[in-house]
Amino acid sequence: MSEDNGPKPPSPELPPKPGKRLTLGHIADQLGISTATVSLALRDSPLVAEETREKVKQTAQEIGYIYNRSAASLRTSRSQIVGVAVHDILNPYFAEVFSALEDVLEEQGQMIFICNHRDDSKRQRAFVNTLLQHRADGLILCPSVGTSTEEINRLVDQGIPVTLVARELPGVWAPCVRGDDMCGTYLATKHLIEQGHKDIAMIGGRRDSSTGRLRNEGWRKALNEAGLDPDIQVDLPELMTQADGRAAVPKILEADPRPTAIVGFNDLVAFGMMTTLRRAGIEPGPDIAITGYDDIDGADARTPALTTVANQPEKIGRLAALTLLRQIAGDRVPNKPIVIEPELRIRESSPPPGVRIGPKLDAD
Amino acid sequence: MSEDNGPKPPSPELPPKPGKRLTLGHIADQLGISTATVSLALRDSPLVAEETREKVKQTAQEIGYIYNRSAASLRTSRSQIVGVAVHDILNPYFAEVFSALEDVLEEQGQMIFICNHRDDSKRQRAFVNTLLQHRADGLILCPSVGTSTEEINRLVDQGIPVTLVARELPGVWAPCVRGDDMCGTYLATKHLIEQGHKDIAMIGGRRDSSTGRLRNEGWRKALNEAGLDPDIQVDLPELMTQADGRAAVPKILEADPRPTAIVGFNDLVAFGMMTTLRRAGIEPGPDIAITGYDDIDGADARTPALTTVANQPEKIGRLAALTLLRQIAGDRVPNKPIVIEPELRIRESSPPPGVRIGPKLDAD
């Protein structure tokens, strides 16, 4: 029962803010009309005459009136605030999703509260609580690992529009916009198999997020279809970042048989592996094939250019925002996942297995 | 006079939100006390008895009461909201600054409205206006190019705490937390000169932002001190991204004399140049020395490891947040820039000029 109620209300003794602000009343007085009319005029209601509207707006302009959303929100229970929580905007993929979200929401006059929950469900919960205190109109969530179905469903029950993005949470009564992760790694793995690889590792992805689980399944599916046994391949879970990718290299190299190809959970892990492999004298591409996921900025410009799965972050972001807006507008949105098709981008990092396996002894 | 007043108030006909929310009144009724007492109890005021406070809090817990900040804000004119506007959180450097900001502000119960203004002062202005409508407690701003001194000073005049971050805006009545950009490129350039380079290009940086200007000046200063004339060197302004870096390469290569070293405006531009140079058969490092700025994640793991200037983003973010919080608390903060010392990190990408100049003709 000891619920985490998030930040407390502020303590009473704070220095007062200076300067009385202007209100509707000032405009009303100045023009000799009522505040109700002023309110309606500013909101372009058809209930006020064109001429009055003009005068009101002009006066508002002149005296430097600033609309008070707290006051409006109190009356209307609409805050024009939506929350967005992702595990890490440092990840360029999310940064792109976020940019698209922002574009759409901003256009509708929504402001965005953002939270980097860093896959800490405590942080996420604190954020959601504060969001509720601000009476946010909705929440776009890439749920942290460890998020329970119930805590999200409780929000939905309270009537808060929720849209999941990138990560699915089975059993949640909310729509989800995500890429087809299983399909993505399936395509990448199949491509590597067609190139002639037989020892194909899967590196990274958290098993307790749908993204990690599904990408792993796609890899398994492709291997199984080709008659290869995924369970005897190298399969390192839990890695997400460049640093993780770098750290994984020794484990890959000491595997027996050593994989000739690697399916990376995302581009960052792939980049991390590539830089460290090269340092070990093993040229990514010629010596060991690598694929990534997300096609982040620069993936095509690396040496070698990274074969990866394009995931349409801006489309996912835009759709998630639109889905949330529909819910906010009162639409009953089916809680079925909206799955965006990925596209394999074949580049230089995934050639057929070559002869140059093993550290070059004559490395300069 | 046609001021941009940002997003309009919402139009009147929106579907109503379902479900009455619980209020202080419900707790008061249940316990047979007044709402005033409940309010005070929840905020730990010494004006209510210990015992009452306990009962109030327990009841609040039980019935699932959620504090309404809009209502409180209306009375107190404190919103527990701060705005953060930067030109691009896609830039990993800013993402790190932002993470630090977030940590500090979150701890104080502040929520963050974020804006990617993309160096568009219109977007920035719209954001600031909406911020005012929400009665934000303060604003942390990396001002877009084209931001006028007056528009910021007007905010300060209205009593809105403002702290600038990363970019300075001379004449603004607000503190600024930034790295010592001039010193950073000065150190990098001096290092290249000490390595024996004489033709040192400066690539990137917008002249209408303090960052771009100061980094350029640092480069000039080092050249001048070494008796080299900056005005006859390659100096390409306005570039900020990896893509920009890639695009700049042809211009660098066709310069006469061709520079043997490049000072990049930031790591992204440096990375972009490195990948494209390598594709042109010119190995960054041995064939052409390169330095970056920011020391973003992965800079030390590239081939070659990038010599760059570490800029302490988390320190800058933290200090900016603390400075803003002091202002919000009512402190009069001196409007003098807080300048963080940078540190040159010498790695592999900046060796002395070698013999391998020019495209390899036998490139594979």
Next chain:
DNA sequence: AAAAAACATTTATCTGTTTACCTCGATGGG
């Protein structure tokens, strides 16, 4: 002249916070 637009106003919220004031028993000076 009755009915219907077209405009504007009045009034009652919305939910917390604040301020002035009340109650009641204890203390203490005269």
Next chain:
DNA sequence: CCCATCGAGGTAAACAGATAAATGTTTTTT
């Protein structure tokens, strides 16, 4: 012993600034 004072614990009522709903006024239409 009486009355003034005090402190602790609370409360009623006045906000804060906008909005929804109901209720007037005119003016126009039929």
